[in-house]
Amino acid sequence: MRKISNILILSALIVGTWSCSNSGSQSSEGSGDGSVVAESSHPLGQASYSDDVSDANILQIAIGSKDHTTLVAGVQATKIEHVLVNAGPLTVFAPTNDAFGLLPEGTLENLLKEENLPTLANIITNHATPGSFTIEGLKKEASKGRKIYMATGNYVEIVVDGDDVTVGGAKILGTVEASNGIVHVVDKIILPE
Amino acid sequence: MKIMTTLGFSALLLFAISCGQSNSNDNGGALGGNLADRSYVAPGEHDEFYGFISGGFSGQLAVYGLPSGRLFKVIPVYSVDAEKAYGFNEETKPMLNTSFGEIPWDDSHHPDLSQTNGEIDGRWCFINANNTPRIARISLSTFETEEIIELPNSAGNHSSSFVTENTEYIVAGTRFSVPIPQRDMPIDEYKGNFKGAISFIKVDQESGRFDLSFQLKMPGFDYDLAHPGRGPSHGWMFFSTYNTEESNTLMEVNASQNDKDYIAAINWKKAEELIANGDFETVPSEYAHNVWDESTQMATSTIKKEVKMIDASKYPGLVYFLPTPKSPHGCDVDPTGEYIIGSGKLSASMTAHSFTKMIDAIENEKFDGDAYGIPILNYDDVVAGVVKQAGLGPLHTEFDGRGNGYTTFFISSEVVKWKVGTWEVLDRAPTYYSVGHLMIPGGNSQKPYGKYLVALNKITKDRYLPTGPELAQSAQLYDISGDKMELLLDFPTVGEPHYAAGAPADLIKPNQMKLYQLEENNHPYAVKSEKDTKVTRNGNEVHIYMTTIRSHFAPDNIEGIQVGDEVFWHVTNLEQDYDVPHGISMIGAQTSELLIMPGQTETFKWFPKRVGVWPFYCTDFCSALHQEMQGYIRVSPKGSSVPLKWSLDGE
Structure with missing residues (x-):
């Protein structure tokens, strides 16, 4: 299981590296598969920058993963890309498309409506914590009985069960180091309290 | 009287016209409009030329x-x-x-x-x-x-x-x-x-x-x-x-x-x-x-x-x-x-x-x-x-x-x-x-x-x-x-x-070079990962092999340094991300603070003079947790039996 997910992550990373060289033009053209991003009102910022030597940042890794298109669409709709490319450091628990699929029918569509974007932003923000937490770091926090402080202000519990680590009930499927922090791929949405 | 007014008015007109002319003469008669526009480079835009001006x-x-x-x-x-x-x-x-x-x-x-x-x-x-x-x-x-x-x-x-x-x-x-x-x-x-x-x-x-x-x-x-x-x-x-x-x-x-x-x-x-x-x-x-x-x-x-x-x-x-x-x-x-x-x-x-x-x-x-x-x-x-x-x-x-x-x-x-x-x-x-x-x-x-x-x-x-x-x-x-x-x-x-x-x-x-590739860093005192960081002593000469990454030093707790030592801090910035330098400064160090580019190793020398526990910190505002990027070093008297020890989060 661990091995398989690592391979998936690796391929996602490769795709990520490739796509990040295109990300500049992508965002300036504002095309992309039917995303709701209103490019004209969205000033160029750090997210529009990419180069060919820096390690991929959190956003670039997410954009490069075919398993995270829903998350990326949500990030773009709520215009929080710049947060994910900031100097950080940030640890992001990145729910897969399947994780979003577990939400009740119609929830996602509803969240993507203009009036509900603040709610969606709050949900996504509940998957990010300041600081770089490796898997070992998370285990250490758990062993000390500490919770993780999410960017929404919520504290989330870490549970270690053998090799499995869950954060706020979401299981970590794999980990990718980013230039500005760490991405843990998770199988569920961590809903804010 | 009326004539006077008319004359005055036309004089005013003339003045206004000639005034406009003299302005355009000052601008060399260019039709390029506002002078300010022609040297203005909008926020986020790049200049057309580099100028390298000596400092005399x-x-x-x-x-x-x-x-x-x-x-x-x-x-x-x-x-x-x-x-x-x-x-x-x-x-x-x-x-x-x-x-x-x-x-x-x-x-x-x-x-x-x-x-x-x-x-x-x-x-x-x-x-x-x-x-x-x-x-x-x-x-x-x-x-x-x-x-x-x-x-x-x-x-x-x-x-x-x-x-x-x-x-x-x-x-x-x-x-x-x-x-x-x-x-x-x-x-x-x-x-x-x-x-x-x-x-x-x-x-x-x-x-x-x-x-x-x-x-x-x-x-x-x-x-x-x-x-x-x-x-x-x-x-x-x-x-x-x-x-x-x-x-x-x-x-x-x-x-x-x-x-x-x-x-x-x-x-x-x-x-x-x-x-x-x-x-x-x-x-x-x-x-x-x-x-x-x-x-x-x-x-x-x-x-x-x-x-x-x-x-x-x-x-x-x-x-x-x-x-x-x-x-x-x-x-x-x-x-x-x-x-x-x-x-x-x-x-x-x-x-x-x-x-x-x-x-x-x-x-x-x-x-x-x-x-x-x-x-x-x-x-x-x-x-x-x-x-x-x-x-x-x-x-x-x-x-x-x-x-x-x-x-x-x-x-x-x-x-x-x-x-x-x-x-x-x-x-x-x-x-x-x-x-x-x-x-x-x-x-x-x-x-x-x-x-x-x-x-x-x-x-x-x-x-x-x-x-x-x-x-x-x-x-x-x-x-x-x-x-x-x-x-x-x-x-x-x-x-x-x-x-x-x-x-x-x-x-x-x-x-433009954007960063130093860590794998091409052949500095004799470079360390490429946190697990390779260490502190060595040879007589009174101490070498600290340290790394930086957002947002900590490794190691960030060091003990076993003594008054009279000559301490070399070799600090490698492990970042491989454009425009993410780290700095370091040590209280009482008379030689230098460092500013280290991604993938680079730099060294400063420090002569500990006083017994105590002394802090060091990152001087470049590197990240949201920059202010937490700090550490302590313990200085013992000369000849002390406190062993050389270094750690990050107890490890």
Whole structure:
């Protein structure tokens, strides 16, 4: 299981590296598969920058993963890309498309409506914590009985069960180091309290 | 009464109209609209040109954008720099070594850019140190000083650092003639005994590395400025001279006696032949050659012991003197390579010599005597024309590539535009105040980019908000694309903006290095991962192998250090992300704070003096948790049994 997910992550990373060289033009053209991003009102910022030597940042890794298109669409709709490319450091628990699929029918569509974007932003923000937490770091926090402080202000519990680590009930499927922090791929949405 | 009113009204109208006209005259009649728009570069947009402006007595080189005048970086070259720990950290200390030992500052004057086929190519910038004679090479990929070579037998290295058409050589002439070799002798025996050395520094075309190829021993004049021949005159180098009187005191009077001094024309291809033939003497000379190695990220300084010297008086065909009125200062060659402009700083006129006529005069031996065996060409047989009564105190000339020359006049504080070939004055523009050099991007090349001109002023008086007795010096940007020069912008500079070089941004931007690849970091004290960090002791010498990454040091708790230790902090920035440096500073460290680029290793030395537990922290605002990027080091008494121990989060 661990091995398989690592391979998936690796391929996602490769795709990520490739796509990040295109990300500049992508965002300036504002095309992309039917995303709701209103490019004209969205000033160029750090997210529009990419180069060919820096390690991929959190956003670039997410954009490069075919398993995270829903998350990326949500990030773009709520215009929080710049947060994910900031100097950080940030640890992001990145729910897969399947994780979003577990939400009740119609929830996602509803969240993507203009009036509900603040709610969606709050949900996504509940998957990010300041600081770089490796898997070992998370285990250490758990062993000390500490919770993780999410960017929404919520504290989330870490549970270690053998090799499995869950954060706020979401299981970590794999980990990718980013230039500005760490991405843990998770199988569920961590809903804010 | 009514009539009066009507008259008054029409007078008012006239006034309004003429007022509008005079405004448009001030703007040179340009229809380009608002002057501010033409130097405005919107937030997030890039400038069209890089400007490299020397810091004069600051010893550094500052990088500006043109036309905005925005300052991007001060590159430390000849002076220590606290901002980047240049000259303080162990890696760069050797850069400031000389045969006299470490010199912590100098006076940097003339930047020049590398060329290929007579056009600037964006590889390197060179700049001279005036006081302790040196030439430096700055990479335009890293914007760091990579190499400094000292010039022996030279003193007041003013007529440098000028680049030949394919960057074959950087050429550097001495301002002060001195005894060669140096010896204890009466000053008033200067005449005939002091000599001037002109150095030719070969540049490796791949690495850029310097080699002091040879020196010419010239008569004991003052060698002031220089420019290379280009196109047809490639292979020649031209130097202005003053003090051909060979005076050694009250120079302002005694060096101004001769009606004409000389421009020395040096055939350096001939000099290469002489060297190849063994026609030189090897002169014992001590000089430092300092090189920064990108792989080990460290500089080394090597003292060299001898130089090949050619006595210019002994070899016919090597040097000729072109008589030029009144202590010429600037010595500038037009883009075609045909005209050599000498600006007699005590003259009201400038002299243009013709290269074609010079060659003819040489071939037909149209000589007017000699100086120490070096033929003096007959003035009337080499002069092509004179720009007459253009202003007061001509200094320097650059060209726009459209057949016009632009000369600065120090005393009358102005730039004068004139026509090459007809020598007529076309336009003049005031500067604020007392302009020295001027710069047109690509000015020392066959292909100037004649859109902007930057005047470099020594005095600003009332131009800016006052800052006590010491005021900023300034650069002024003129649009020279039309018939009339138009002042667009006036911006303060770092130090004295002595001279400058400029290049289109597109020539330099694509070659930028963004970070140091960690796997290519061969620094002997680099560590590539946190698990390899350690602290070692050998006697009282302690080495800390430390890493940084957002947002912590590894290790961040260190014990077992003792008063009297000599502690080396080798800090590697593990980041591989553009524009994420980290810094470090240690309380009580007298050497340095560091600023470490991604993938780089730097070292500072610390002598713990007091028992206690002392903090260190990151000095570069690296991240959201920058303020948490800190650590402690425990200092025990000398001979303490506290063991050497290091950790991060207890591990």
